[in-house]
Structure formats: structure tokens, C-alpha cells
Amino acid sequence: xxxxxxxxxxxxxxxxxxxxxxxxxGTGSRLAFSTLYVAPVENRAMLPQxxxxxxxxxxxxxxxxxxxxxxxxPELADAVLRVSIVGYxxxxxxxxxxxxxxxxxxxxxLKASCTLTDRRTGKPYFxxxxxxxxxxxxxxxGQLQSEYQTLSLLAATLADKVAHTVFDVW
Numbered sequence: 001x002x003x004x005x006x007x008x009x010x011x012x013x014x015x016x017x018x019x020x021x022x023x024x025x026g027t028g029s030r031l032a033f034s035t036l037y038v039a040p041v042e043n044r045a046m047l048p049q050x051x052x053x054x055x056x057x058x059x060x061x062x063x064x065x066x067x068x069x070x071x072x073x074p075e076l077a078d079a080v081l082r083v084s085i086v087g088y089x090x091x092x093x094x095x096x097x098x099x100x101x102x103x104x105x106x107x108x109x110l111k112a113s114c115t116l117t118d119r120r121t122g123k124p125y126f127x128x129x130x131x132x133x134x135x136x137x138x139x140x141x142g143q144l145q146s147e148y149q150t151l152s153l154l155a156a157t158l159a160d161k162v163a164h165t166v167f168d169v170w
Contacts, residue, residue: 031167032125033078033118036068042084047110050085053152054112057159058083065163079125080117083162086130087111090137109134110154114162129165133157 038059041051058081059070071077090106111132116125135157137150 031067034068035071035077035079036062036166037071037074037077037080037119038062039074039080039082042082045085045088045111047085047088047151050088050110050151050155054083054085054155054158057152057155058162061156061159061163062166065167067167074119077119080119081162081166082115082117084113085110086113087132106137106139107134108137108150108154110158112158112162114165116166126165131158131161131165133161 038055041055041058043051062068062070074080087109088111089109091109109132111130114129114131115127117123118125133154135150135153
């Protein structure tokens with residue numbers, strides 16, 4: 001390798017290192033709050049036991065980000081997040097080849113409404129923002145078992161959307 005080529009490579013790596021030295025993970029935007037209370041999830045859909053699963057996933061998603069501290073009571077929080085499950089549906093995606101009257105695959109849809117409020121002033125950051133996610137479930141091992149297993153995946157996906165909504169610039 002020639003000395004000129006080697007010098008150019010070293011200079012290029014040095015410039016690249018300098019350009020990336022101030023890089024940081026995340027958006028870099030400061031939030032208007034540092035502590036957040038997640039109110040118990042309300043269930044206005046016909047989906048038993050979904051509140052606990054979704055609430056756990058939301059808290060996990062918020063804590064993974066690291067920009068806020070999730071607190072146990074609203075009195076300790078700068079902001080309050082309220083989430084309501086407002087819809088759950090299943091749509092047939094594929095029929096069973098042995099009996100076309102039976103579904104083999106469903107698209108499961110979960111919809112929630114979110115409100116984020118500044119607890120100190122009572123003013124909302126956003127109100128009734130609707131989020132929806134969908135996952136496919138195969139009924140080969142039974143429809144109830146399949147839906148139950150898919151619920152945790154739906155909740156995790158919805159929780160990620162809730163966290164992104166909370167952390168986005170409103």
C-alpha cells in the first residue's frame with residue numbers, strides 16, 4: 001500500500017471519528033416532564049384481562065427509553081398517562097383448506113385511546129389520541145389458545161406505539 005493511500009485512509013478515519021464524536025442515541029429532545037404516572041388501563045372493549053398485560057408492557061416500554069421515571073402514584077408525577085382499550089376485533093385472513101367455512105388465520109386488531117396530561121397545570125399535552133395495532137394469529141392449535149398467545153404480542157406492539165407517542169414532540 002502506498003504511503004499516500006495510507007495517509008488518505010488515516011485522514012478519512014480521523015474525520016469520520018470527529019464527525020461521529022458527538023453522536024448520541026435517542027432524539028435528543030428534552031421532555032416537559034421527567035416523572036410519569038401510568039394510570040390503570042381502562043378496558044372498554046370485550047377483551048378480558050387485557051388491562052394488566054397492556055399496563056405492564058406500557059411501563060416496560062417507557063422505562064426502556066430512559067427519558068422518564070415511571071412513578072407509583074400521581075402525586076409523585078409531573079405528567080399522567082391514561083390509556084383506554086377502545087376496540088378489539090378479528091378479521092378472517094385465510095380459510096382452512098380442509099373446510100373453507102373455518103378460519104385458519106385471523107388478523108387481530110387492538111385499538112386504544114391515550115391522553116397525556118401535565119399534572120401540575122392540568123393542561124393536556126394530547127387528548128384521546130387513537131393508536132391501533134394488528135397481528136396475525138393462526139388457529140392450528142385452537143382459536144382461544146392462539147388469541148391468548150397473540151394478546152401479549154399485540155400489547156407489546158401497542159405499548160411501543162404509546163411510548164413513541166408520549167416521547168414524540170407534540
